Amino acid sequence: MKKLINSPNTFVRESLEGMARAHPDLVRVHFDPTFVYRADAPVLGKVALISGGGSGHEPMHGGFVGHGMLDAACPGEVFTSPTPDQMHEAAKAVHGGAGVLFLVKNYAGDVMNFEMATELAHAEGLQIASVLVDDDVAVKDSLYTQGRRGVGATVLVEKICGAAAQKGYDLARLTTLARRAALNGRSMGMALTSCTVPAKGSPTFELGEGEMEVGIGIHGEPGRQRMPLAPADSIADMLSQAILDDPAYTRTIREWDPSTAAWKEISLVSEPLRRGDRVVAFVNSMGGTPLAELYVLYRRLDEACAGSGIHIERTLIGPYITSLEMQGASLTLLRVDDEMLGLWDAPVKTPGLRWGI
Amino acid sequence: MKKLINSPNTFVRESLEGMARAHPDLVRVHFDPTFVYRADAPVLGKVALISGGGSGHEPMHGGFVGHGMLDAACPGEVFTSPTPDQMHEAAKAVHGGAGVLFLVKNYAGDVMNFEMATELAHAEGLQIASVLVDDDVAVKDSLYTQGRRGVGATVLVEKICGAAAQKGYDLARLTTLARRAALNGRSMGMALTSCTVPAKGSPTFELGEGEMEVGIGIHGEPGRQRMPLAPADSIADMLSQAILDDPAYTRTIREWDPSTAAWKEISLVSEPLRRGDRVVAFVNSMGGTPLAELYVLYRRLDEACAGSGIHIERTLIGPYITSLEMQGASLTLLRVDDEMLGLWDAPVKTPGLRWGI
Secondary structure, X not given: OOOOOOOOOOHHHHHHHHHHHHOOOOEEEEOOOOEEEEOOOOOOOOOEEEEEEEEOOOOXXXXXXXXXXXXXXXXXXXXXXXXXXXXXXXXXHHOOOOOEEEEEEOOHHHHHHHHHHHHHHHHOOOOEEEEEEOOEOOOOOEOOEOOOOOOOHHHHHHHHHHHHHHHOOOHHHHHHHHHHHHHOEXXXXXXXXXXXXXXXXXXXXXXXXXXXXXXXXXXXXXXXEEEEOOOHHHHHHHHHHHHHOOOOEEXXXXXXXXXXXXXXXXXXXXXXXXXXXXXXXXXXXXXXXXXXXXXXXXHHHHHHHHHOOOEEEEEEEEOOOOOOOOOEEEEEEEEOOHHHHHHHHOOEEOOOOEEOO | OOOOOOOOOOHHHHHHHHHHHHOOOOEEEEOOOXXXXXXXXXXXXXXXXXXXXXXXXOOOOHHHEOEOOEOXXXXXXXXXXXXXXXXXXXXXXXXXXXXXXXXXXXXXXXXXHHHHHHHHHHHOOOOEEEEEEOOEOOOOOEOOEOOXXXXXXXXXXXXXXXXXXXXXOOHHHHHHHHHHHHHOEEEEEEEOOOXXXXXXXXXXXXXXXXXXXXXXXOOOOOOOEEEEOOOHHHHHHHHHHHHHOOOOXXXXXXXXXXXXXXXXXXXXXXXXXXXXXXXXXXXXXXXXXXXXXXXXXXXXXXXXXXXXXXXXXXXXXXXXXOOOOOOEEEEEEEEOOHHHHHHHHOOEXXXXXXXXX
């Protein structure tokens, strides 16, 4: 295992310490329980937006804490869900009196722990809501997930909702927006190589020299198929067609309803992409794939969207939701309207994403 | 060779096409000869800042074209210098009547070709100057270089000088600033793995599972020593001590003097870092090393600087001057004064670096 770390046991903590030292104007890190939070938290009168998940996907989520995005992020160990007390303590630390929204990627551990944290926070009198992101069209149910996994769209939903929270949306309006943004995102990824979780010390899976894994999850979970390595254009076509051809998808999920203070099952329909739709297009590196290759993929994605009558309004190209040093990429298309586009363009100032400020 | 490309022959062109499509508001790409240029070029009355070099180091340089940074960048094939006609045509295309400054990394091919382009541009009546960046403390003379190689400081010099050009510095003042910025930068890098140039198809060098290369260049040139893999803190110490302990360095270089329209040899002294100095600290991924590991290095660099009485005023952490998919990292410290710090903070809007706008 070749990594720039001191020890698997100290990796996450030392990385967070480094981030806090590198960006003292933007973020602070609280340890035991561990969460990253805005240097200016709590922002009074603003809904606090909180996310979290296993480490190893940096800059997500801790790198998205700051003005116009998250108020706090709870990092677990590598590829391991954070615990309810992290989420609960983060909520108590950063809420500004206008409630808290948890943005949760659809992984069984994250979902369970955020549910427990929601109940804990409610019991303490916090007004709280939660929204699930589940945008991965590759598989229905997976190694760690019931339903679709939460992947690339998470970054875009955090940006859009972070801007809305910054702008003063109240908890009900922000929750509605978050649900709508999540429902409009579709992603699929692929890997050329595996990655190595430090504590394990050996690759998560094996791929032959001439092989790739299509439809992979962000922890190296198996995807749709293992197949011979193909040219970048064929890979871009495979991923973009899976996204563009994905039919309407009905999901039944549990969301915490702050008005009744109870869980309710709701059915939501994710409408397919249609000719004339406007999108934010996101080409993401799994960590080890360099930027120049992402642009080769984008070139083809741009052609595919043009061919399907999909208008790319904005782009995000780079390593934003990674799987350690894995080589590979994912594509995300998130349908936007004027409101979401305005929120996308709004100023953001975090370690991992910054513009307009 | 596992890469997201279609063919080694089309890789650079397709990547540039993708970049142009992804950022139509920021950059355009001209082909045959090939250069990336600001979408709003020429900016009348502004000195045009132009850099270039081999591809495979993205986002540098093409990703740094835009408001507040470069006016144009000339990409060669992977790890291959661009040609004089690229630089010459770029200068003609983007100059705004106030002269052109070439920022050149110290590699023999780049130096020679920028010198030819300088003479060509002068012959056509353009007012032109050139400044060399040579910040790599690892080796004196290298496989492709006489003197120190130009590495990480290039990114910081481009940012600072780009802001100055945007602000209206004239050619003489900008040249003086560029020289001063370049003289104040020191860098050193290391690699955990090699990289593979697409046209070659096999790794540039071989490193054993338990080995690393310290002092490596951005094309995989040999460094100071090959040694057993060490903990991140030891690596950060090795690199930061080499930078912090680097003595005064006198270099004799050729610079084009626009006032006499001739080359002149000048001797410049790069003063060592001293207690009380203020710096921009830059922790760079060679491409395949994920962000979380860079923060582990930064944590230790921050300690080392504090111990030496060096004040880190700003940080840049991420993959900005890469070597394809190589795993490894480099550290750069660039001493700044109030003027340079103000220019660092000035708004920038490029595909690869953006804030304040």
